[in-house]
Amino acid sequence: MRIAFFRTLLELAEQDKRIHLVVGDLGFGAVEPFAERYPDRFLNVGVAEQNMIGIATGLALSGKIVFVYSISNFPTLRCLEQIRNDICYHRASVKIVASGGGFVYGALGMSHHVTEDIAVMRALPEMVVVAPGDPSEVELATRAVASHSGPCYLRLGRTGEARVHQKNVSFQLGKATLVRSGKDVTLISTGALLETAFQVAEELEEQGVEVRVLSMHTLKPLDSEAVLVAARETQAIVTLEEHSLIGGLGSAVAEVLAESSEVQVSFKRLGIPSGFSSCVGDQEYLRAVHGLSKNGIMQSLRPILSLIER
Amino acid sequence: MRSFKQLSSLAKKIRTHVLKMTHRAKSAHVGTSLSMADLLAVLYGGILRVRPKEPDWPERDRFILSKGHGCAGLYAALAEVGFFPLSWLEEFYQNGSILAGHITHYVPGVEASTGSLGHGLSIACGMALAGRREGKSYRVFTLMSDGECDEGSVWEAALFVPHHKLDNLIAIVDYNKIQSLGTVKDVLDLDPFAAKWKAFGWAVREIDGHDYKAIEDALKNIPFESGKPSCVIAHTVKGKGVHFMENSLLWHYRSPNAEELECALKELEEAL
Numbered sequence: 001m002r003i004a005f006f007r008t009l010l011e012l013a014e015q016d017k018r019i020h021l022v023v024g025d026l027g028f029g030a031v032e033p034f035a036e037r038y039p040d041r042f043l044n045v046g047v048a049e050q051n052m053i054g055i056a057t058g059l060a061l062s063g064k065i066v067f068v069y070s071i072s073n074f075p076t077l078r079c080l081e082q083i084r085n086d087i088c089y090h091r092a093s094v095k096i097v098a099s100g101g102g103f104v105y106g107a108l109g110m111s112h113h114v115t116e117d118i119a120v121m122r123a124l125p126e127m128v129v130v131a132p133g134d135p136s137e138v139e140l141a142t143r144a145v146a147s148h149s150g151p152c153y154l155r156l157g158r159t160g161e162a163r164v165h166q167k168n169v170s171f172q173l174g175k176a177t178l179v180r181s182g183k184d185v186t187l188i189s190t191g192a193l194l195e196t197a198f199q200v201a202e203e204l205e206e207q208g209v210e211v212r213v214l215s216m217h218t219l220k221p222l223d224s225e226a227v228l229v230a231a232r233e234t235q236a237i238v239t240l241e242e243h244s245l246i247g248g249l250g251s252a253v254a255e256v257l258a259e260s261s262e263v264q265v266s267f268k269r270l271g272i273p274s275g276f277s278s279c280v281g282d283q284e285y286l287r288a289v290h291g292l293s294k295n296g297i298m299q300s301l302r303p304i305l306s307l308i309e310r
Numbered sequence: 311m312r313s314f315k316q317l318s319s320l321a322k323k324i325r326t327h328v329l330k331m332t333h334r335a336k337s338a339h340v341g342t343s344l345s346m347a348d349l350l351a352v353l354y355g356g357i358l359r360v361r362p363k364e365p366d367w368p369e370r371d372r373f374i375l376s377k378g379h380g381c382a383g384l385y386a387a388l389a390e391v392g393f394f395p396l397s398w399l400e401e402f403y404q405n406g407s408i409l410a411g412h413i414t415h416y417v418p419g420v421e422a423s424t425g426s427l428g429h430g431l432s433i434a435c436g437m438a439l440a441g442r443r444e445g446k447s448y449r450v451f452t453l454m455s456d457g458e459c460d461e462g463s464v465w466e467a468a469l470f471v472p473h474h475k476l477d478n479l480i481a482i483v484d485y486n487k488i489q490s491l492g493t494v495k496d497v498l499d500l501d502p503f504a505a506k507w508k509a510f511g512w513a514v515r516e517i518d519g520h521d522y523k524a525i526e527d528a529l530k531n532i533p534f535e536s537g538k539p540s541c542v543i544a545h546t547v548k549g550k551g552v553h554f555m556e557n558s559l560l561w562h563y564r565s566p567n568a569e570e571l572e573c574a575l576k577e578l579e580e581a582l
């Protein structure tokens with residue numbers, strides 16, 4: 001995902017001279033092509049996230065389109081009030097990009113587990129929140145946030161995720177992307193769990209369950225229409241996210257369902273229960289610990305599948 | 311206090327563990343653990359009043375590693391002085407382990423978890439204030455990195471400590487002149503560094519952070535001035551002790567492969 005992002009950013013920067021890249025002393029092995037090609041549009045502010053967001057806002061209020069890049073919780077939680085008051089209130093064209101969503105940096109410990117960012121960013125007025133599902137979505141999301149006129153948060157995974165979409169993807173901010181059709185159950189996934197969601201759907205297919213998979217890359221504004229359609233057309237909705245169960249995709253979808261009077265659908269949220277991880281480990285390991293491996297998800301789906309009429 | 315020979319041997323052990331741990335874990339942040347190894351050896355070799363068998367001893371000196379990515383070095387030091395078995399070091403960074411890739415208080419002897427830079431000095435302020443208010447004699451040490459001093463929070467705390475005359479607090483900066491994307495000079499220059507701390511009201515000493523005598527002289531004479539907090543600016547070399555890791559940005563990221571590990575261990579072994 002990181003590669004797709006920087007490749008796309010470079011292309012965009014070539015076409016649009018307003019595009020700047022501001023980093024907080026991070027991005028080794030990734031930011032160099034941009035820094036070398038556009039030294040006048042690149043800035044490393046040092047390990048100083050609060051200052052970084054203020055500077056980005058100032059640049060944006062002077063006509064620039066500013067991509068701010070860092071990893072983990074540093075460009076979000078570390079400078080939250082600057083994001084709210086400076087970027088969001090002024091509706092500045094700053095795009096916050098964070099690598100390492102979820103447990104990408106699992107072994108690095110609590111400080112590097114990115115598990116509340118969506119909830120926090122979603123709560124901020126004006127902020128558009130995007131967590132693309134695979135590298136092809138990253139490319140399109142990067143273009144989309146660049147042309148959106150206000151604040152955006154782009155949550156990336158790591159380097160080297162598989163491409164999930166086989167053909168050309170249709171991508172629109174605020175519109176879920178249909179990855180796979182099905183009429184029994186809908187799996188709604190956000191971020192890099194998309195590949196796992198797809199694998200779960202394939203496996204269920206073999207068991208005779210037809211699974212619709214939606215990539216909910218935009219968490220805000222949420223595509224409530226796609227949620228309601230799924231609630232009408234399928235018997236169960238399950239949300240999948242490498243994020244806390246509080247305030248993320250599951251919460252957003254629950255809000256839509258709870259306020260709709262017409263639909264009756266089984267509903268389950270899969271994600272990370274609130275609480276710090278008691279141990280460390282790589283991404284695959286920590287996903288499994290929290291029930292987010294393919295097998296873990298299959299197991300959690302059992303009760304809901306037993307209710308489905310085929 | 312251990313002899314200089316013993317300190318050197320402790321530092322060598324810390325470095326050896328760090329290299330083996332990062333090799334096994336394929337983890338980054340080797341350079342920072344090596345640059346502070348001599349500081350840790352002196353601190354845990356006799357300066358810090360701690361009881362490894364009683365990590366929660368109320369009168370203990372507090373030590374906070376604010377540059378949490380140097381955790382391999384601190385885990386190694388804690389294990390070497392007996393806070394937990396050396397065998398735990400093999401668990402560093404592994405699936406299911408508590409020895410996280412940033413220092414965590416789940417591990418005995420670790421006072422506070424860090425990992426996001428610019429938190430440690432503030433936590434130290436609170437502990438030093440509590441100690442003073444309770445009339446305790448313990449001291450609070452925090453070890454920071456130079457890149458960390460880019461953070462505004464460091465300077466908020468730097469203002470606080472002298473204002474409250476907390477002379478039971480000692481801030482040590484591992485001034486290895488390299489941060490994440492380049493040299494400190496290129497990214498965000500700190501110089502004149504000592505003058506900044508002095509202007510904020512600290513008593514400051516600049517030392518060679520690899521010279522045991524200099525480190526011990528400084529840390530034995532705390533506070534440098536009564537009524538003032540002490541700041542030790544330790545001039546160090548990132549990656550110290552392994553020539554191909556020294557002063558190299560790359561070794562903020564890489565971990566030694568088998569061949570490099572062998573080479574590095576040999577160099578440590580042959581050093582005086």
Ligand SMILES: Cc1ncc(C[n+]2csc(CCOP(=O)(O)OP(=O)(O)O)c2C)c(N)n1
Binds near residue numbers: 025026048342490562
């Ligand atoms: C608030 C925050 N921002 C960014 C990072 C990512 N990061 C880890 S180490 C580092 C800088 C490394 O240089 P320095 O702080 O000087 O420590 P050294 O490794 O040289 O001891 C950065 C930016 C972080 N840990 N915390």
